[in-house]
Amino acid sequence: MAEELNPFKIAQEQLDKAAEIMGLDKQAHAILREPRRTLIVNLPVKMRDGHTETFTGFRVQYNDARGPAKGGIRFHPAETIDTVKALSAWMTWKCSLADIPLGGGKGGVICDPKKFNETELENLARAYMRAIASFVGPDKDIPAPDVYTTPQIMAWMLDEYTRVVGHNDFGTITGKPVEVWGSEGRMDSTALGGMFVMREAAKSLKMNLKKSTVAVQGFGNAGKFAYTLSKKMFGSKVVAISDSEGGVYDPDGLDLQKLEEAKAETGSVKNYKSKNAKAITNEKLLELDVDVLIPAAIENQIRKDNADDIKAKLILELANGPITPDATDILFEKRAMDLPDFLVNSGGVIGSYFEWVQNISGYYWDTNKFHTELDKIITKSFRDTVATQKAYAAKKVKINERMAAYVIAVDRVAKAMKARGWY
Numbered sequence: 001m002a003e004e005l006n007p008f009k010i011a012q013e014q015l016d017k018a019a020e021i022m023g024l025d026k027q028a029h030a031i032l033r034e035p036r037r038t039l040i041v042n043l044p045v046k047m048r049d050g051h052t053e054t055f056t057g058f059r060v061q062y063n064d065a066r067g068p069a070k071g072g073i074r075f076h077p078a079e080t081i082d083t084v085k086a087l088s089a090w091m092t093w094k095c096s097l098a099d100i101p102l103g104g105g106k107g108g109v110i111c112d113p114k115k116f117n118e119t120e121l122e123n124l125a126r127a128y129m130r131a132i133a134s135f136v137g138p139d140k141d142i143p144a145p146d147v148y149t150t151p152q153i154m155a156w157m158l159d160e161y162t163r164v165v166g167h168n169d170f171g172t173i174t175g176k177p178v179e180v181w182g183s184e185g186r187m188d189s190t191a192l193g194g195m196f197v198m199r200e201a202a203k204s205l206k207m208n209l210k211k212s213t214v215a216v217q218g219f220g221n222a223g224k225f226a227y228t229l230s231k232k233m234f235g236s237k238v239v240a241i242s243d244s245e246g247g248v249y250d251p252d253g254l255d256l257q258k259l260e261e262a263k264a265e266t267g268s269v270k271n272y273k274s275k276n277a278k279a280i281t282n283e284k285l286l287e288l289d290v291d292v293l294i295p296a297a298i299e300n301q302i303r304k305d306n307a308d309d310i311k312a313k314l315i316l317e318l319a320n321g322p323i324t325p326d327a328t329d330i331l332f333e334k335r336a337m338d339l340p341d342f343l344v345n346s347g348g349v350i351g352s353y354f355e356w357v358q359n360i361s362g363y364y365w366d367t368n369k370f371h372t373e374l375d376k377i378i379t380k381s382f383r384d385t386v387a388t389q390k391a392y393a394a395k396k397v398k399i400n401e402r403m404a405a406y407v408i409a410v411d412r413v414a415k416a417m418k419a420r421g422w423y
Contacts, residue, residue: 005300005324007086013325015089018406021392021399027423028414035085037061041131043109045123055111055124059132061141062088062104065416068139069105070095070349070356072146072175073128075153079108083299087320091349093409094342097381100353105141107132113148125153129160136161138171138360144352145175147220147298151187155180171359174352183355185370191225191296192371193347193378194318195233198292200382201314201337202234207291209234215288215312218296219243219259219269222318222345226294227256236292240285244297246270247285250277286310295322302327310336317341332400340402342409343381350377384408 012033019029039059044052058081061069071091074084084106092104109128113121136143145154158173158180176182185192202209214236216223223241230236240249241259245268248254254272262272270279286293286302286309293312295301299321302310307327315331315338317323323331323338331338354373358364365373389404399407417423 005303006082007299007321008082008089010321010325011086011089014402014406015410017325018403018410021397021403022407022411024410024414025418025423028417031417031422032063032410032413035060035062035088036064037135038081038085039132039135040081041128043124043127043131045120045127047120048117055109055127057107057109057128057131058084059107059135059141059143060084060088060105061135062106063092063413064103064141065413065420065422066096067101067103068137069141070102070144070352071105071107072144073107073109073149073157074147075109075111075113075124075149076147077110077112079110084108090320090342092413093406094346094349095353096409096412097342097384097405098346098350098353098377099381099412100350100377102142102349102353105143106146107143108146121153122156125156126160129157130164133161133164136172137165138169138356142171142352142356143173144348151175151177151182154182171356174355174359176355181359181364183351183358183370184365184367185374186351186355187221188225188229189351189370189374190222190345190348191229191318193350193374194222194226194294194316194344195229196347196375196378197339197344197382198230198314198316199234200379201316201339204386205314205337207314209236209292212236212291214238214292214294215240215249215285215290216294216296217242217247217282217285217301217322218294218319219263220296222348223294223296224256226296226318227254227259230292230294239290240280240288241269242280242282242285242297243269247280247282248272248277249280249285249288250274252276288312292316295319297322300324302331304330307331308334310334312336315339316344318345320345328400328402338401339382340405343378343385343401343405346381347374347378350374381405
């Protein structure tokens with residue numbers, strides 16, 4: 001039977017498994033299987049030749065029982081409402097697991113931003129914000145950048161929101177440039193949080209990261225910082241990395257400057273040159289015999305059909321939804337430690353939370369404080385996850401790391417809904 005790869009169906013299946021394990025109230029379960037609010041908008045945008053093109057956009061607020069919805073905005077040609085719904089669900093669990101006072105949301109526009117010039121990109125960003133302005137705000141829903149969106153795009157959206165409401169409200173958007181009260185430390189917070197989790201997981205596995213090999217799938221913001229930080233913080237050897245066109249493997253380790261040159265000159269890191277380097281596919285990168293595998297690209301990369309070929313002892317899901325439920329079960333049977341996305345990449349939303357706190361208080365932190373507080377929160381999330389897994393094992397119930405994290409996150413949201421009288 002073919003594996004279901006619809007991201008929202010996967011998110012629901014994961015929730016259903018957790019609900020069964022924890023004996024979740026059926027009323028709470030029913031509420032949590034669907035988003036609270038979904039907005040679909042049509043965006044007329046003036047293009048460079050003077051004609052107006054219409055794009056479809058989405059904003060989903062999955063659950064706000066524990067605080068305003070929080071989640072990024074994607075500009076992607078393959079964006080779908082089900083992807084946005086799934087990501088908003090995962091954001092709900094991410095904020096809950098981190099135990100920060102935010103709910104889950106997500107947004108997206110179906111478009112190919114690689115084909116836009118800067119003016120068209122700004123026009124689209126402003127059109128999207130005009131369409132959702134009444135739906136968002138620092139006490140309602142706080143957007144941030146995601147795939148193919150940037151701090152500059154967030155600045156344009158913030159400015160458009162200011163025009164609509166008639167006053168500055170910097171806490172409406174996070175991931176902004178520091179010039180408009182973005183936060184120091186925010187740019188690398190997703191990858192840095194993942195590295196703090198990697199450190200804790202290595203302790204648990206008694207793994208020497210200085211002698212470990214690492215493969216990273218993805219050369220975007222998170223993947224590039226994961227490469228840099230794993231070398232800088234731990235002395236790990238990154239032997240493989242990839243982008244959407246393909247990847248490169250070098251058993252001697254990769255050089256960041258050469259990777260960036262290959263990307264800039266040829267459009268892909270797969271054209272990286274060194275004595276022992278060879279081009280590989282994204283699929284083959286996942287199957288390399290490395291100690292640590294970091295999927296930092298897109299959804300559904302490790303599935304039922306390739307999970308048996310994964311050799312890494314530790315898998316850090318820096319991307320959203322890179323591993324399907326069937327694959328998670330296979331990896332657990334193989335005794336690989338597969339740490340879920342909504343733990344590993346929660347540094348991004350924790351960093352956004354810090355930015356929001358600074359914006360609404362008007363008091364700003366330095367980078368050291370940002371990193372210290374991030375370490376504290378995400379390390380606790382990892383330890384809570386491991387403790388929950390052990391608590392179930394003591395009751396003779398074996399659950400993987402993802403289900404342990406789900407049990408914590410879902411329980412917190414369900415209790416908040418109960419206290420508020422939702423069921």
